[in-house]
Amino acid sequence: MRSSTYILAITLSLGLVGATAMAGELLAPGVVSTGLQETSAAVTPDGKTVYFMRSDFAEKDDTILVSHRDGKQWSVPEVAPFSGRWHDSEPAISPDGKRLYFVSNRPVQDGGSALVTELGGKQFPGTNLWYVEWQPSGKWGEPVHVDGAINDGAQIYNPSIAANGNIYFSAHRPDSGKLYQIYVARHTPSGYAAPERIELGDVAQNRMDPGIDPEERYILYAGNEGDSLGSADIYISFHGSDGKWSKPERLPGDINSAALEIAPAPGRLFGEVYISSNRSDTPRFPKERDDLRSLQRRLASPENGSRNIWRFDISLTLKDHGLDH
Template sequence: MRYHAILLTILFLLAGIAPPVEAGELFAPGVISTGLQETSSAFSPDGHTVYFMRSDFMEKDDTILVSRLSGSQWSVPEVASFSGQWHDSEPAMSPDGKRLYFVSNRPVSPGGEPLTVEMMGQRYPGTNLWYVEQLANGKWGEPVHVDGAMNDGNQVYNPSVAANGNIYFSAHRPDSGKFYQVYVARRTATGYAAPEKLDLGDVEQNRMDPGVDPQERYIVFASSGPDSLGSADIYISFRNADGKWGKPEHLPGDVNSAALENAPVPGRAFGELYVSSSRSDAPTYPKERDTLATLQHRLAAAANGSRNIWRFDISDVLKAHGITL
């Protein structure tokens, strides 16, 4: 079977076609993926703890939850120790598991006003980057505001951390143009350098929600490119030998759909990719006649059009670009 898979990959490459992606699976349906909005998974190094965001459909009430794996079952989620009072979302774990970054509208100074931002005449919760650090007892410390240029503008989203400490994120900044773009703030001996915009192609499109490989060999992100199947799809860019990012490639197979896909996160196992998707199990008509109970059960379940977390295997795509571990 393995020989067959390798042969297929070679044939795809010779034909100039991206190798297939394994069919996705809904992540922990009914426990983590529910009829509400779930997105932005962040796993501990052993893969046995996951932090994620759960919200209402309008995403006005974002909270970070945590669930732990026991045997083959994920526990009923709890509100993370550092969340539950503010508009908190988009957790991201450092590769060593010692820091967890997230974005929040909480005041920068105690007793201050919550962060807000105005867009097209409407006011929304603003977002700054924060982190919690793991204490000696394994618990998280108090949230720490990330000072400096990364938080300029109160529109910082989806942090992702490389093994060397570089922080990738999406934001709307003075050099973003009309749309959101992806940036990196490089770790230095004295802190972080000023954020740099990544060259990922056409700036007349949103480039959001970066998920970087810990070794920075590739980056996945959400965008509304001309080949998108839905309002946003997942793309991948590989780092060239000169350090520049290659032309983004639309991920093949089941990763993308006619629904919204965003918040891609490389998992802890090779080739794992977690994606938020609003794909749904729409009924076929005529459907079996519903009762009130069956209707409400289906409408409240996962895959009802709310965003859920899905797991995919993109190992063949990585192997086709020379990444094997």
């Protein structure tokens, strides 16, 4: 439901085409990326495991899945051991691989009711931030609620973790305006400080799904700064030596399209980025006549207009801004 209100909040406009970037690669078509909705890839430091969210088209039933890579093959996903009972979504792994954060409508106290929140007169599952910690046994521990002001309002989405423990996320808070903005909760010896809004421009623009560089040199996010090619595009802002964030730039190349692009997450290689997009393989007419089997097979394929996970390389853009690793 988060994404439904998000899409309604974004305006459709045309933008400029910038420098080239490597064409995208659909992540494990038919295995990870399917005819359902897949969003929010979180890859472990060794690159051999990916956690992601799969949901129905209405996004009323979100679950976190996990798939493992053996060579070039990805395993059939399984429900993550900490998910499957609640509306769980948007996994994010800390750069050291020791914690996996996610958002959920599960009750804060055992035996409580599922979280519910409201925006624009509509109710939908609320979200709080949780994490699981990697245990010496080689498994994730039990989910732990992140206490403090970071969870105020039960509308926190898409966490992203810097190497120093700072948590970036999108939320609707009192200083967000009518839409969503991006915040950071800084890690301190006594816990997380109160969230601060990242100054990226006029709060009349909707900004969601931050993906922070582990060293906090740049931040990626989904939104429309007035030049989006479609419903939402992926933007980048660089952290200056003066502590301020640069004017957001829409990423050039194939990473953006006339479709919806959301949930950018830096990968483990320089310039590697995972996003979710509902770009589709549009048929040309007249088409070769379908029978029922071919029609159903095509309509259930990954590029049927559902969201899939894509991998891109933005290293050229990073190098243009002085980064080389």
